[in-house]
Amino acid sequence: MNHKFEIFPRVPLIQQATPFLPLDRLTELFNVSLWIKRDDMNGVGAGGNKVRKLEYLLADAKQNNASAIITGGGVQSNHASTTAICAKRLGLKSYLALVAAVPIENEHYQSNGNVFLNQLCNAEIKRFPKGSNVNKCIEQYAQEIEKLTGSKPYEICMGGSNVIGSLGYIKAALEIASQMKAHGIKFASLVHASGSAGTQAGLIVGFYLAGADVDVLGCSVVYDKPKISQMVLELCQQLSQLLGITNVNWAEKINVNDSYIGDGYGLPGKATWESIDIGIETESIIFDPCYTGKAFNYLLDLLREQSSLLRKNTIFLHTGGMVGLMGYQNFTQKIQSDQSLY
Numbered sequence: 091m092n093h094k095f096e097i098f099p100r101v102p103l104i105q106q107a108t109p110f111l112p113l114d115r116l117t118e119l120f121n122v123s124l125w126i127k128r129d130d131m132n133g134v135g136a137g138g139n140k141v142r143k144l145e146y147l148l149a150d151a152k153q154n155n156a157s158a159i160i161t162g163g164g165v166q167s168n169h170a171s172t173t174a175i176c177a178k179r180l181g182l183k184s185y186l187a188l189v190a191a192v193p194i195e196n197e198h199y200q201s202n203g204n205v206f207l208n209q210l211c212n213a214e215i216k217r218f219p220k221g222s223n224v225n226k227c228i229e230q231y232a233q234e235i236e237k238l239t240g241s242k243p244y245e246i247c248m249g250g251s252n253v254i255g256s257l258g259y260i261k262a263a264l265e266i267a268s269q270m271k272a273h274g275i276k277f278a279s280l281v282h283a284s285g286s287a288g289t290q291a292g293l294i295v296g297f298y299l300a301g302a303d304v305d306v307l308g309c310s311v312v313y314d315k316p317k318i319s320q321m322v323l324e325l326c327q328q329l330s331q332l333l334g335i336t337n338v339n340w341a342e343k344i345n346v347n348d349s350y351i352g353d354g355y356g357l358p359g360k361a362t363w364e365s366i367d368i369g370i371e372t373e374s375i376i377f378d379p380c381y382t383g384k385a386f387n388y389l390l391d392l393l394r395e396q397s398s399l400l401r402k403n404t405i406f407l408h409t410g411g412m413v414g415l416m417g418y419q420n421f422t423q424k425i426q427s428d429q430s431l432y
Contacts, residue, residue: 094333095299098257099149103141103176104132110269113406115372120393123403125275126375127266130382130410135175136207138168138410139289142258143250144176150254152180156244160235162187162228164356165217166380166414169249171204174211184213185235185243187227190220192356196420203417224248251288251321253328259289260329263296263304266405270302275403277303281392282407283385284308284318284346289409291325294343298335307392307399308346309385312355315348322346345399350384361387363421378411379418385409 108131113124130137151159159177161184163170170186177184186208192199208215216234218227225247236242246255270278284290290308297304310318319341326340352359358379365387369375377383385406392400 095257095260098146098254099153100145100261101149101152101180103134103145103148103179106133107265107269108132110266110273113373116393119372122393122400123275125273125278125403125405126373127269127280127405127407129262130408130412135172136168136410136413138172139259139407140169140172140250140410141176142262143255143288144173144258145261146257147246147250147255148176148180148182151182151244151246154244156182157241158183158185158235158243159246160185160187160228160232160243161246161248161250162189162224162231163248164189164191164224165200166192166204166356166417168204168381168411168414170213171207171211171413173246173250174208174213178211183243184211185231186213186215187218187224187231188215189218189222189224189227191224192354193220194356194417198419199417202419203413203415205417207413249286249288251286251291251325253325253332256288256292256295256325256329259292260296260299263293263302264300267297267300267302267304270304277401278403278405279305279307279399279401280405280407281307281309281385281389283381283409284310284322285312285381287318287321287325289407290344290346291322291329293407294322294340295326295329295333295335298338298343299333304405305399305401306343306345307388308344309350309388310346310348311351311381311384313348314351315346318348319344319346347388350388352384356380358383358418358421365390375408376412376415377408378415379421380414381411382408
C-alpha cells in the first residue's frame with residue numbers, strides 16, 4: 091500500500107472486507123467470468139458506497155473538532171441518510187439540505203425510504219426547490235445554522251465526492267485487488283454506477299496504486315459524459331497531487347457511458363426495472379432504480395453485445411441504495427398497467 095495513503099485519518103466504520111462473490115448463474119448464461127463486490131453489505135446502516143467515503147470525511151470532521159455535520163442531496167439521497175446514521179454513531183448532530191431533484195411527488199417517495207431514515211436519526215432537514223445546486227444549498231444552510239447556533243457545522247459536499255471522501259474508494263480498490271489475487275484473477279473490467287465522481291476516481295487511482303490490471307467502466311446516472319468525465323479527471327488529479335503520484339495520464343483511464351440516464355436522475359425506465367427483475371431472478375440480488383439498477387442494465391447490455399469493453403473477468407460493484415427503492419412502490423403497478431411512470 092502507498093505509504094502516503096496510510097497516513098490519512100480514518101474512522102473504521104467498516105470492520106472487514108465486503109463480500110466478493112461469483113455470479114454463478116449469470117456466468118453460466120453469458121459464458122463470462124462474472125463477480126460482484128457487495129459494498130451494500132458493509133455492516134453500517136443500510137450499507138453502500140457512501141460509508142467508505144464517510145470513514146475519511148468524518149475522521150477529518152473529528153480532527154477539526156466538529157460537533158455537527160451538514161451535507162445534502164436529493165430527497166431520497168442515500169448519502170444524506172448514511173451520513174446521518176454515521177454521525178449518530180460518532181455523537182455528531184446532522185443537518186441535511188435536500189433538493190427536489192426528482193419529479194416524483196407521491197407520498198411514498200416524499201416520506202418513505204431514506205426520508206424515514208433521516209427522521210429516525212433526528213437529522214434537521216431543510217428542503218430546497220427543483221433546480222437548486224446541492225452544494226450551494228449546503229453552504230447556504232450551513233451559514234444559517236452558524237447564525238442561529240454560533241457554530242458552523244462541518245460541510246460534506248454532495249455524495250461525499252471531494253478529495254478526502256475519494257480516499258475511501260482508493261482503499262476499496264486495494265481491497266478488491268487483494269480479493270482478486272486470492273481468487274486467481276489477474277485482470278478484469280469493473281462496472282459501477284457513477285454519480286458524483288468520487289467512487290470512480292478513487293477506484294482508478296486505487297487500482298493504479300495496487301498495480302491491478304482493472305478497467306473501470308462507469309455508468310453515469312446524473313451527468314452527460316463530458317461533464318462526469320471532467321469531474322472524475324479533476325478528482326484523479328487532486329488525489330495524485332495529495333499522494334505524490336506523478337506522470338500518469340488519468341484521462342486515458344476514464345471510461346464513462348451516459349446512455350442510461352434515461353429521463354433523468356432518479357427516473358428509472360422499463361429497462362431498468364427489467365434489469366432489477368433479472369438481478370432478483372438469477373442471483374437473488376436487489377438493485378435500486380436510481381443507481382445500481384441502471385448500472386446493472388448497462389452491464390447486461392455489454393454482456394448481450396459481447397462488448398470488447400468486457401474482459402475475461404468482469405466485476406460489478408454494488409454500491410447500495412436499497413433503502414431508496416422503498417420510495418418507488420407505486421412504480422410496479424404502473425409498469426404492469428403500462429401507464430406513465432411519473
